[in-house]
Structures are given as C-alpha cells and as structure tokens.
Amino acid sequence: xxxxxxxxxxxxxxxxxxxxxxxxxxxxxxxxxxxxxxxxxxxxxxxxxxxxxxxxxxxxxxxxxxxxxxxxxxxxxxxxxxxxxxxxxxxxxxxxxxxxxxxxxxxxxxxxxxxxxxxxxxxxxxxxxxxxxxxxxxxxxxxxxxxxxxxxxxxxxxxxxxxxxxxxxxxxxxxxxxxxxxxxxxxxxxxxxxxxxxxxxxxxxxxxxxxxxxxxxxxxxxxxxxxxxxxxxxxxxxxxxxxxxxxxxxxxxxxxxxxxxxxxxxxxxxxxxxxxxxxxxxxxxxxxxxxxxxxxxxxxxxxxxxxxxxxxxxxxxxxxxxxxxxxxxxxxxxxxxxxxxxxxxxxxxxxxxxxxxxxxxxxxxxxxxxxxxxxxxxxxxxxxxxxxxxxxxxxxxxxxxxxxxxxxxxxxxxxxxxxxxxxxxxxxxxxxxxxxxxxxxxxxxxxxxxxxxxxxxxxxxxxxxxxxxxxxxxxxxxxxxxxxxxxxxxxxxxxxxxxxxxxxxxxxxxxxxxxxxxxxxxxxxxxxxxxxxxxxxxxxxxxxxxxxxxxxxxxxxxxxxxxxxxxxxxxxxx
Numbered sequence: 001x002x003x004x005x006x007x008x009x010x011x012x013x014x015x016x017x018x019x020x021x022x023x024x025x026x027x028x029x030x031x032x033x034x035x036x037x038x039x040x041x042x043x044x045x046x047x048x049x050x051x052x053x054x055x056x057x058x059x060x061x062x063x064x065x066x067x068x069x070x071x072x073x074x075x076x077x078x079x080x081x082x083x084x085x086x087x088x089x090x091x092x093x094x095x096x097x098x099x100x101x102x103x104x105x106x107x108x109x110x111x112x113x114x115x116x117x118x119x120x121x122x123x124x125x126x127x128x129x130x131x132x133x134x135x136x137x138x139x140x141x142x143x144x145x146x147x148x149x150x151x152x153x154x155x156x157x158x159x160x161x162x163x164x165x166x167x168x169x170x171x172x173x174x175x176x177x178x179x180x181x182x183x184x185x186x187x188x189x190x191x192x193x194x195x196x197x198x199x200x201x202x203x204x205x206x207x208x209x210x211x212x213x214x215x216x217x218x219x220x221x222x223x224x225x226x227x228x229x230x231x232x233x234x235x236x237x238x239x240x241x242x243x244x245x246x247x248x249x250x251x252x253x254x255x256x257x258x259x260x261x262x263x264x265x266x267x268x269x270x271x272x273x274x275x276x277x278x279x280x281x282x283x284x285x286x287x288x289x290x291x292x293x294x295x296x297x298x299x300x301x302x303x304x305x306x307x308x309x310x311x312x313x314x315x316x317x318x319x320x321x322x323x324x325x326x327x328x329x330x331x332x333x334x335x336x337x338x339x340x341x342x343x344x345x346x347x348x349x350x351x352x353x354x355x356x357x358x359x360x361x362x363x364x365x366x367x368x369x370x371x372x373x374x375x376x377x378x379x380x381x382x383x384x385x386x387x388x389x390x391x392x393x394x395x396x397x398x399x400x401x402x403x404x405x406x407x408x409x410x411x412x413x414x415x416x417x418x419x420x421x422x423x424x425x426x427x428x429x430x431x432x433x434x435x436x437x438x439x440x441x442x443x444x445x446x447x448x449x450x451x452x453x454x455x456x457x458x459x460x461x462x463x464x465x466x467x468x469x470x471x472x473x474x475x476x477x478x479x480x481x482x483x484x485x486x487x488x489x490x491x492x493x494x495x496x497x498x499x500x501x502x503x504x505x506x507x508x509x510x511x512x513x514x515x516x517x518x519x520x521x522x523x524x525x526x527x528x529x530x531x532x533x534x535x536x537x538x539x540x541x542x543x544x545x546x547x548x549x550x551x552x553x554x555x556x557x558x559x560x561x562x563x564x565x566x567x568x569x570x571x572x573x574x
Contacts, residue, residue: 003019003098004079004098005018005019006018006095020056024051027048028044029046033045045062046060046061047085056096057076057077057079058074062088067085067087081096083095151290154290158286161283163187166270168240168263170263171188172261173185173262174259175259181203181207181210186199209242209257217241217277219239219270220271221239222237222240237265239264240263241269243280244260247291258288261284361407363399368400370392370396371396426463427461428462428468430502434472451488457495461568461569464548467548468544471544472502472504474538474540482506483506484508484509498570499568500568501565502565504563505563507560509558509561510556510560519538519554521539
C-alpha cells in the first residue's frame with residue numbers, strides 16, 4: 001500500500017514530516033487536531049485529509065482563510081505526489097509526498113529532537129529579535145512539548161528557556177503544600193539540575209505572588225518591601241522574578257494558583273521587554289498545564305484502577321455465584337446419596353424390624369389364644385384343677401404384658417429413628433440417639449458380630465437429629481461390613497474439654513494408605529451400564545459433621561481394623 005506524508009518547513013527553515021496513516025486526519029491550530037500547526041493563518045479546524053483507494057484527498061473546513069492546492073483554492077481535491085498545500089493563501093505551506101517519490105521514506109525528525117530544536121530556537125532569542133520571532137518560537141515550543149509529554153523533561157525545558165530569557169542564575173518550579181511551597185525541580189543557568197538539599201527561596205515573595213495571583217519582576221533590584229527579608233539577605237539576591245502557576249483540579253471548575261515559577265540571581269537579570277514578560281508568563285502557564293495534565297492522568301489512572309477493581313469484583317462475584325451454584329448442586333447430590341443410603345438402611349431396618357415384631361406378636365397371640373381356651377375349659381374342671389389353671393392364666397398374662405411392653409419399646413424406637421425433621425435443630429441427648437441407632441442396627445447385623453457400647457455422661461447438644469443419626473448409622477454399618485466374618489465393633493462417647501468425642505472402632509480388614517488418602521473423595525463407577533457411587537456416604541458424613549461445627553478423622557491399618565473419630569462442639573447449637 002502506498003504511504004504518504006506531509007512536509008512542512010517552519011519559520012526557522014527546519015523540515016518537519018507528518019506521516020499519514022489514519023483514514024481521517026484533522027489539520028488545524030486547535031489542540032484536538034491530529035496535525036497541529038501553530039500559525040495565525042491556520043484556522044482551529046482548517047482542513048481534513050481523507051484516505052481513499054487511490055490515496056488521500058483534502059477537504060477545506062475554513063470559510064475564512066481557505067485551503068489552496070498548487071495556488072488554487074479548493075473545496076475538496078484528491079492529492080498527488082508533490083502537491084503544494086497552503087492553509088491560507090501564501091501562508092503556511094505543506095508538501096504532499098508519497099513513497100513513489102525520490103524522497104521516499106524521509107528521515108522523520110523524532111518528536112524529542114523537534115522539542116530540542118524548538119527549545120534551542122526559544123532560548124536563542126535575544127532582546128533585539130523581533131516580536132514575531134519571539135511569538136513564533138514560543139508557539140512552536142508549546143506545540144512540540146504538547147506532542148512529547150514528559151513532566152520532568154518539560155519542566156527542564158521550561159526552566160532552561162526562562163533562565164535564558166531572563167538571565168537569572170537559578171530557577172525553581174515550586175508546588176503549594178498547605179501554607180508552604182515545596183521543591184519540584186531546580187536548575188542553574190548552566191543547565192545543571194539543583195538538588196532539593198540546596199533549595200532556598202524567599203517564601204515571602206512566593207506567598208505574595210500566590211495570594212495576589214500576579215507575577216513579580218525585579219530585574220534591576222529588590223523592591224523595598226522585600227529587601228530586608230532573611231532569605232533575600234542570606235542568598236545575597238539582587239534580582240528575582242516569580243510567576244504564578246495556575247491549573248484546575250479534576251473536581252474543580254476554576255483554575256487556582258497551586259504553584260510558582262521562581263527565578264533569582266546574585267546579579268542583575270536581563271532587562272525584560274513587555275513581550276519577554278509575556279513569554280515568561282506563557283512558560284509559567286505551560287508549567288501549570290503540565291501539573292493539570294498530571295492531575296488528569298492521575299485521575300484517569302485512579303478511575304481505570306477502580307474500573308479494573310470493579311471488573312475484578314464483578315468477575316469474582318460471578319465466579320462465586322458459579323461456585324455457589326456448583327456447591328448447591330453438589331449439596332443436593334450428596335443429600336440424595338445420603339438419603340438413598342439411608343433409605344436402603346431403612347429398608348434393611350424395616351425387614352429386620354418385621355422379624356423382631358413377629359416374636360413378641362407371636363408370643364402375645366399365643367398367650368391370648370391359650371387364655372381363651374383355658375377360660376372355656378375352666379368351668380368344666382373340678383375345683384382342685386381350677387387353681388392350677390389360675391396360675392397358668394396369671395403366667396400367660398405376665399407373658400402378654402412383657403410382649404406388649406417389648407412391642408411398645410420397638411415402636412418408640414422406630415418413631416425416634418424415623419420421625420425426625422432433617423432440617424429442624426433440636427436439643428438432644430446424643431447417647432440416647434446413638435443407642436437408638438445401635439438398637440436399629442442390631443436387628444440387621446449377622447451372627448458372630450459383637451457391638452459394644454461405652455457411653456460416658458455427656459451434655460445435651462443442639463443438632464439436626466436425623467442427619468446425625470444417618471451419619472452414625474452409616475459409620476456403624478461401614479464398621480460391620482468391614483469385618484471379615486465374626487468380629488467386634490466398639491462405640492464410645494466422652495467429653496474432652498469443649499468437645500464431644502464419638503469413636504467408632506472395629507477389628508476388621510482395614511484399608512490401605514492409598515485408599516485412606518482419598519476416602520472422603522466422592523467417585524463414580526460404571527458397571528454393566530449402570531452408574532454406581534463410591535465414598536459418597538463418607539463424603540456426606542464429613543459435610544454434615546462440618547456443618548455442625550465438628551470434624552471427622554479416620555485411621556486404619558490393613559488387617560488391624562479402622563478407627564473413626566468424630567468431634568462435635570459442646571454448645572447448644574448446630
């Protein structure tokens with residue numbers, strides 16, 4: 001693709017090149033233009049360059065000064081290599097160049113070099129130079145530093161210029177900090193930076209300028225009102241100048257004096273013309289603009305930082321919501337698994353319970369049937385036989401009452417074990433709850449398995465009873481299933497400080513260290529096309545215990561059994 005540029009020769013004879021790459025390029029005097037030309041003949045928004053398939057065209061935007069191509073005023077015209085463009089008739093002249101020319105790939109002056117050249121032009125101004133040359137130099141300097149913004153380097157260029165124009169020995173840029181003005185940067189007339197440790201200036205003069213907002217020029221001697229100031233006498237100052245620096249803060253709508261440009265000398269400074277003073281004031285204004293730009297950049301960075309923090313917070317919130325949804329889904333899954341396992345356990349419990357109920361029911365039915373039969377025969381028996389029948393009837397009634405009591409206890413245990421709301425927090429006797437779990441489990445365990453209890457006195461605690469029952473039913477069932485055939489399972493409770501300890505121990509097969517490392521990790525297995533779960537019961541047990549503020553630990557050795565230790569807080573809350 002053809003590349004193009006504009007070449008401008010300034011008032012000092014220096015060539016400047018502007019590379020053209022954007023689709024639309026605004027040319028004018030105003031600071032928002034893409035190519036800024038600080039010249040009186042150039043309107044604020046003078047012309048626009050528009051890129052087409054065959055190169056750039058220029059469109060005139062100025063009704064007053066006009067845009068000329070090769071001496072002809074135009075409204076819009078496609079540009080060709082070598083076209084001469086004038087912004088205002090016979091005024092600011094540019095040349096349109098493309099890479100098809102002998103001047104292809106011109107060596108563009110770097111913006112930093114341009115700034116240095118502009119400074120050299122500005123600082124070479126002497127009193128005998130014309131006002132037009134002085135104005136041109138200051139405008140060019142303003143334009144160049146606007147292109148290359150570096151606060152420190154710009155302050156240095158401003159101090160060099162002011163020292164050269166004024167003939168002062170020292171120059172400082174000072175920033176207002178509460179009731180004093182503090183050092184920002186300093187320089188001597190040889191272009192050497194002055195360290196902060198050497199900084200001394202008349203705070204009285206500085207405060208006066210800041211208060212009045214007016215510059216002070218004492219080029220040929222110190223005014224009487226300042227002549228006896230300690231700092232003036234100590235530094236042997238014979239001449240000085242001080243200009244206010246104004247700028248607006250982002251939250252303010254008015255420019256205020258927030259700093260000063262301070263110059264002084266132990267000899268008389270150069271006699272300043274009215275225009276020289278205006279140039280110094282202009283440089284002071286530019287220094288204020290630097291501070292304003294720094295404030296804007298700071299505000300922008302703060303806002304960008306806040307936006308990044310907000311975006312991060314939103315992303316974190318989004319991730320948290322995703323994690324919460326995943327946790328809720330996992331919670332529902334584990335609840336379903338625990339309920340399924342509990343339902344299976346309840347099924348086994350119901351089968352065993354029906355067997356246990358049959359025994360007292362059979363005894364009760366037999367006693368009642370026998371009593372009825374004896375009552376029918378009793379009337380026909382001799383008197384001496386009736387006493388024997390009475391003793392048999394009494395024994396049968398006792399047997400019936402024992403069977404009824406046994407049935408009543410079974411029903412009560414079944415009610416405690418099955419009729420508790422899983423979400424309701426109740427104050428319970430944990431030993432009684434565990435006894436019910438054990439009684440229900442005894443109906444299911446195989447012959448040769450011994451289940452021993454050592455339930456020490458412990459305080460009542462607030463828990464969700466059905467959840468805790470399900471946990472220990474699962475742990476005890478695992479212990480029983482871990483036995484090879486016959487074996488022992490021990491269940492103990494005790495209080496240890498502010499904790500309750502419940503231990504389930506067996507002398508069964510045990511598990512390996514590898515299995516123990518992931519014993520609480522839920523897993524899925526596919527067998528014969530069906531999905532089976534692994535470790536979900538223990539995973540759910542740990543979740544429930546942790547929700548109650550406790551913890552669960554498992555120790556096991558292959559061939560020597562397994563010990564499960566559960567701790568719960570001794571507080572009446574879940």
